[in-house]
Amino acid sequence: MTKRNSAAPGSHGRSGRLGLALCAALLSACGSRGLPPEERAALEQAVALQQQGRFEEAMSIYRGLLRQSASREIQARAELGLARVQHGIEWRDLKLKELRELGEQGGERTLESIQHRVQIILDEFAETGFADEGHAAAAAALARAREKLHLSREIQAGAVQELIERGQFTGALDYLCGLESKRALSDRRDIADLLVRVRLRSEEDATRVLAEFRARREQDPEAAVLYLDAEMGRFRGTRPYATLLEARLQAGPRPPPAKKEEGGKAEKDDQE
DSSP states (O other), X not given: OOTTTTSOTTHHHHHXXXXXXXXXXXXXXXXXXXXXXXXXXXXXXXXXXXXXXXXXXXXXXXXXXXXXXXXXXXHHHHHXXXXXXXXXXXXXXXXXXXXXXXXXXXXXXXXXXXXXXXXXXXXXXXTSTTHHHHHHHHHHHHHHHHHHHHHHHHHHHSSHHHHHHHTOHHHHHHHHHHHHTTSXXXXXXXXXXXXXXHHHHHXXXXXXXXXXXXXXXXXXXXXXXXXXXXXXXXXXXXXXXXXXXXXHHHHOOOOOHHHHXXXXXXXXXXXX
């Protein structure tokens, strides 16, 4: 993290006030006698644009003066103005980035804490010439945070967590896939995290099922096949399903229940 990012809260606001003070100093100095009128007017225009937060336009004028002016005084003032513009752009971009990141934290932080931080940034923007841009970014961040919070609640309120815990992996996958299809790509991180949980839990559980199947097969092969058949259904769609299916195929077919029942009935009739 750079020193700029780790500065104490409010330090950028003080820098913004200093920048505006320097703008005022540059503007008042523009009336000095002996400066070329056209270049003095250009400097006044750049300072005015800078005060309005129109930094890119001010930067263009300052750079033009640095290239064209033969006046040392104009060049010095243009160089100072350019430095303040560059600092202002960096500060603005940093704050806008922070607002975007706050918007993505819905569901991870409370909405109240996000609103509190957004308001602090808005107060800092109020002291600059780009307050409108700050308000627009803040509104977008809060709207995004509410969307993320809604998604988080939707996942928590759904059956997916319980399905994973109960080992109902097919049901969990169906739920998550249906939810994912309704969301933009940027909204899918929480869903992706749950999909990873499904994968890990299904692999762990499949290992346990295979071990149990092999243990039962030594005692009662038919009962072992019945057990594996009953367990496999909840793994459909997961990666371990192929391993379970291979084990099931290797075990061979089991006698149809209907045929077994008929045989039992015939034996009973013979005894009578």
